[in-house]
Amino acid sequence: MFADYSSTELMSIFAMQGFAGLSLFSVFVLMAMGLAIIFGQMGVINMAHGEFMILGAYTTYLTSQFFQNFMPELFAGSFFVAMVLAFLVSGALGAFVEWAMVRHLYRRPLDTLLATWGLSLILQQAYRSIFGAREVGVDLPDWMMGAFNVTDFVQLPINGLFVMVIALSIALAVYLLMYRSGWGKKVRAVVQNRPMAEAVGINTAGVDRATFALGCGIAGVAGSAFTMIGSTGPSSGQAYIVDTFLVVVFGGAQSLVGTIVSAFGISQAQSTMEFFLSGSMAKVLTLLVVVGILMLRPEGLMALKVRR
Numbered sequence: 557m558f559a560d561y562s563s564t565e566l567m568s569i570f571a572m573q574g575f576a577g578l579s580l581f582s583v584f585v586l587m588a589m590g591l592a593i594i595f596g597q598m599g600v601i602n603m604a605h606g607e608f609m610i611l612g613a614y615t616t617y618l619t620s621q622f623f624q625n626f627m628p629e630l631f632a633g634s635f636f637v638a639m640v641l642a643f644l645v646s647g648a649l650g651a652f653v654e655w656a657m658v659r660h661l662y663r664r665p666l667d668t669l670l671a672t673w674g675l676s677l678i679l680q681q682a683y684r685s686i687f688g689a690r691e692v693g694v695d696l697p698d699w700m701m702g703a704f705n706v707t708d709f710v711q712l713p714i715n716g717l718f719v720m721v722i723a724l725s726i727a728l729a730v731y732l733l734m735y736r737s738g739w740g741k742k743v744r745a746v747v748q749n750r751p752m753a754e755a756v757g758i759n760t761a762g763v764d765r766a767t768f769a770l771g772c773g774i775a776g777v778a779g780s781a782f783t784m785i786g787s788t789g790p791s792s793g794q795a796y797i798v799d800t801f802l803v804v805v806f807g808g809a810q811s812l813v814g815t816i817v818s819a820f821g822i823s824q825a826q827s828t829m830e831f832f833l834s835g836s837m838a839k840v841l842t843l844l845v846v847v848g849i850l851m852l853r854p855e856g857l858m859a860l861k862v863r864r
Contacts, residue, residue, distance in 0.1 A: 578716035579785040580827055582723035583609075584819035586778030587796060588803040589730055592815050594771035595804060597747050598764065600658055601669040605800060606793025607679035608650060608772045612642030612779025613694075613788040614687060620694045632697045635780070639722070642776035650772025654765045662764070676793075683790040691789035700784075719781045724816075726777060731812055733770075743767055799839075806846050808856030818857055822846070 587609055594602050619638035623631045653675065661667045700718060703711035734740040745753040746763050754760050779788075786792065799822065807818030822842055829838035850856070 578713070578720045579781065581820050581823035582716075582719040582781045583778050583785065583796065584799065584803050584823050585723045585727060585816055586774055586781060587800040588807070588815045588819050589727060589812070590771040590774035590778065591800050592771075592804050592807075592812070593730070593734075593774070594768055595801075597743060597767060599663070599665055600661075600768070601665050601672065602771070603669055603673040603797065604653075604676035604679060605672075605772075605775055606795075606797040607676045607683075608646045608775040608793075609779040609782060609796065610683065610788060610790070610793040611649060611679070612646050612776030613782050613792070614683065614692075614779075615642040615645045615776065616780045616783050617692050617694050617788060624695065632699060635697060635700065639777055639780045642780045643773040644776075646776025646779070647769040647773030651765050651769035653772075654768040658768060659761065659764060680790045680794075687790070689790065691787035691792070693787045694783040696784065715784045719784055722777070723781065726774065727812065727816055730774070734812070739763075739766070802843070802846060806850065806856060808858045811856065811858040814856055814858030 587605065590608075591602065591605050594600050594605070616635070616638040619641055620631075620634055623634035623637075657671055657675070658668060661671060696715060700715045703713045704717075705711055734743065742753070742758050742763050745756075745758060746760050750760055753763075782788070782792070782796075803818045803822055804815060806822065807814030807816070825842045825845070826838050829841060833841070
């Protein structure tokens with residue numbers, strides 16, 4: 557197959573596929589950050605994480621429709637409003653789910669898996685009843701369309717660059733929140749020693765709720781980014797939940813840098829191989845490589861060092 561292309565064409569193809577993977581990387585890193593906070597910090601296996609992402613995508617769709625119908629002169633800034641609303645709506649639902657269900661299942665990870673899997677089915681049916689079974693697409697502002705011409709063969713999509721900047725900005729904000737703020741110290745204290753954290757006056761229940769809500773809210777922002785690479789349907793989140801867990805485990809469950817590196821590597825590998833192979837075969841090969849690396853390094857790429 558490669559013999560059919562010149563060296564210049566091959567370099568252009570790899571560059572284009574790499575740029576095409578920027579949006580997928582953004583979705584992966586946002587989804588994985590939210591899941592890493594919930595799974596890595598709280599030990600909760602949230603199988604409904606994809607549905608929180610799709611809630612953000614539907615919120616983006618409704619916001620886009622609202623601006624187009626009632627405030628068309630402000631449509632250029634609608635995506636910024638949509639991202640904020642996606643974070644708030646998904647985070648609010650996450651806080652409610654933590655209060656109503658998850659808080660009763662701490663230290664029982666298999667029970668959280670079953671409970672959140674049931675929640676994912678409920679949310680899928682709710683989306684199907686409200687929005688219908690057909691997938692919907694989001695119209696983007698004109699300034700997010702098009703691409704920069706890097707060379708005669710390579711174009712850099714504007715929306716991919718924009719979402720990647722948003723993803724990295726949120727990653728930086730999460731790092732500052734978790735490792736450079738008083739609230740982040742409380743989260744780490746609760747994770748390391750819950751009884752002692754309660755003894756010094758930390759509201760552990762409130763920390764748990766805020767942490768779960770934060771993870772779900774970031775998944776909602778991932779849903780906004782998802783609208784740029786695909787249409788939104790009731791079960792669209794299921795296509796990403798396995799990849800998200802793969803990113804988190806491969807990068808190291810409690811490593812923010814590992815999550816970003818893992819998301820970039822997996823998204824670029826899938827995007828590049830999908831040009832030469834089928835989508836399913838690209839996923840299979842990526843999975844085999846990741847499994848092989850995890851056999852050699854089961855703690856992940858960048859696991860945190862713990863003093864024993």
